[in-house]
Amino acid sequence: MEGKPVGVIGIVGAGTMGTGIAQVVAAMGYKVILRDIKLSFVEASVGRIGKQLAKSVEKGKITEAQKEETMARFVMTENLQDFKDVDIVIEAVLENMDLKKAIFKELNDVCKAGTIFASNTSSMSITEIGKESGRPDRFCGIHFFNPAPVMRLVEVISGLRTSDETIAKALEFTLSLGKTPVEVKKDSPGFIVNRLLIPFMNEAARLYAEGVASVEDIDTAVKLGLNHPMGPFQLLDFGGIDLSVTISNYFSDEFNDNGYAPQPVLKQMVRAGKTGMKSGEGFYKY
Ligand code: 3HC
Secondary structure, three states: OOOOOOOEEEEEOOOHHHHHHHHHHHHOOOEEEEEOOOHHHHHHHHHHHHHHHHHHHHOOOOOHHHHHHHHOOEEEEOOHHHHOOOOEEEEOOOOOHHHHHHHHHHHHHHOOOOOEEEEOOOOOOHHHHOOOOOOHHHEEEEEEOOOOOOOOEEEEEEOOOOOHHHHHHHHHHHHHOOOEEEEEOOOOOOOOHHHHHHHHHHHHHHHHHOOOOOHHHHHHHHHHHHOOOOOHHHHHHHHOHHHHHHHHHHHHHHOOOHHHOOOHHHHHHHHOOOOEHHHOEOOOEO
């Protein structure tokens, strides 16, 4: 563990990203208050972390005592009122602008004046999410990648009103997690990684729909020709085809450029409920 972090981190949303982030943060010594709308969602999330850590113990990567110490750092709640002593909030709920705004509006009344608010949004405007937070200067993006315990990158994003001090603290925090931060200096849809990744996956879908090559061969080409760990269709299934469609639509609206719009084949798969790994079927079956 690097250093000895003091501080309490509040995480809103115990889905895939919230769970992964909570694991990283607790493993690095922070107390974590994890909240979702139902306590059972939070319990399931902490249960998944326990299983991951048990695997790490089996592999000899951590000791049983380290696992127990990490697990003891979680506080589970369904109540945002429990966030009054947190130093940093990371929001990792669904990609729904109104929901994100409402959460930060509520948190502004609960948290200390110095608490930094961060969104883990994959693509949406940090400035817009922070607009009603009452503290746009202490609001930024801290964007992790899936699976958060494995992926080394974190994007730290400035909104149009984020202060330099907030960004400095966010960078320091991500470094304390053992991650490599990159600074996104201008609030722009998709930041760095998703700005590149979403059009890439969309173009793969177009290539497939045009009959140029099969799903399997496009994935093989990308894995062996570019040394990516996953091909675009594996990645679409992994992250959720519905999320990719949502982000493509957001890009198309925000950039006023229909070239970013989701390929029809992706929209049809979402309509058919074939959203990827989470539904048991996407471009592949699970
Ligand atoms: N949680 C925690 N740990 C996990 C994990 C998870 N969900 N999935 C895998 N791991 C760990 C394994 O335990 C293993 O750890 P070990 O080295 O200590 O044994 C390690 O990761 C490697 O896992 P596996 O051997 O099972 O499998 P792979 O070697 O095939 O790796 C992968 C799996 C890490 C997912 C790899 O395929 C990969 O890097 N894929 C690309 C992922 C990617 O591109 N993510 C970014 C998506 S875009 C995004 O997140 C942006 C968002 O805004 C949408």
